[in-house]
Amino acid sequence: MKIGSQAHKASAISASNEDTILVRGRDLTRELIGQITFTDHIWLLVTAELPTPGQRRMLDATLVAIAEHGLVPSVQVSRMTFAAAPESLQGAVAAGLLGCGSVILGASQDAGHLLQEVVTRAKGMAMASAALEVVREYRSARRPIPGYGHPLHKDGDPRALRLFALAREVGCAGAFIDAALAVERAVPEILQKPLAMNVSVAIPAVLLDAGFPLLAMRGVPLLARTASLIAHLLEEQSRPIGFVLSHAGAAAIDYDGPTPAGFEARDK
Numbered sequence: 001m002k003i004g005s006q007a008h009k010a011s012a013i014s015a016s017n018e019d020t021i022l023v024r025g026r027d028l029t030r031e032l033i034g035q036i037t038f039t040d041h042i043w044l045l046v047t048a049e050l051p052t053p054g055q056r057r058m059l060d061a062t063l064v065a066i067a068e069h070g071l072v073p074s075v076q077v078s079r080m081t082f083a084a085a086p087e088s089l090q091g092a093v094a095a096g097l098l099g100c101g102s103v104i105l106g107a108s109q110d111a112g113h114l115l116q117e118v119v120t121r122a123k124g125m126a127m128a129s130a131a132l133e134v135v136r137e138y139r140s141a142r143r144p145i146p147g148y149g150h151p152l153h154k155d156g157d158p159r160a161l162r163l164f165a166l167a168r169e170v171g172c173a174g175a176f177i178d179a180a181l182a183v184e185r186a187v188p189e190i191l192q193k194p195l196a197m198n199v200s201v202a203i204p205a206v207l208l209d210a211g212f213p214l215l216a217m218r219g220v221p222l223l224a225r226t227a228s229l230i231a232h233l234l235e236e237q238s239r240p241i242g243f244v245l246s247h248a249g250a251a252a253i254d255y256d257g258p259t260p261a262g263f264e265a266r267d268k
Contacts, residue, residue, distance in 0.1 A: 047211070100222060108147070118134050167209060180202065
């Protein structure tokens with residue numbers, strides 16, 4: 001199924017000729033290279049505008065916040081892929097990114113949609129009531145509450161708290177942060193247990209308040225994690241643990257399928 005009409009055969013992102021490369025209408029070599037940061041460039045590419053100082057701070061902070069969190073599944077699969085195919089750095093990075101989804105790393109856009117629902121409804125009712133209504137509907141539909149709960153940071157994700165504090169500091173805090181906090185307060189009433197917000201809801205909260213588009217939200221953690229994966233793959237070349245991870249995974253799992261007579265599994 002097509003996303004939309006395919007009749008408009010044009011792009012407004014980049015063009016070039018023999019002398020000039022344009023990015024969002026700006027001369028790459030004269031206006032951008034050496035003049036703006038990579039964070040500025042991401043904002044320009046996505047929104048067609050250069051960010052304000054506050055917008056730059058918030059996008060930069062979210063990229064830093066989500067880039068690295070140890071040997072999470074995306075990192076493990078990347079390092080194991082590189083151990084098996086050391087000639088393919090790009091393949092190992094891609095493997096790690098493909099391991100990012102609704103459970104690990106990729107929940108920011110889903111959480112953004114949740115916050116958008118709450119903020120939209122809050123135009124006709126109190127934010128607390130809107131949050132209760134939306135959480136109740138998610139619960140009735142047996143949908144998870146994206147961005148809430150964390151296997152390690154059960155009493156509150158320090159990254160989320162820092163992002164909210166920074167948003168207030170630079171003047172970017174608004175309705176979406178209010179919605180995230182309202183959902184956190186609504187969760188115990190509807191689910192009968194508290195779930196602290198994690199960084200995957202803090203990222204869309206602060207970026208939506210800063211004016212970043214919701215439909216590009218999933219790209220933020222992917223960009224950030226790419227940098228981390230490159231660091232892990234550089235380390236893998238001098239301090240390899242890819243096969244250690246693979247062997248540890250195999251050792252943790254028992255075989256309980258059928259066996260021929262006399263078969264004994266190898267000791268782990």
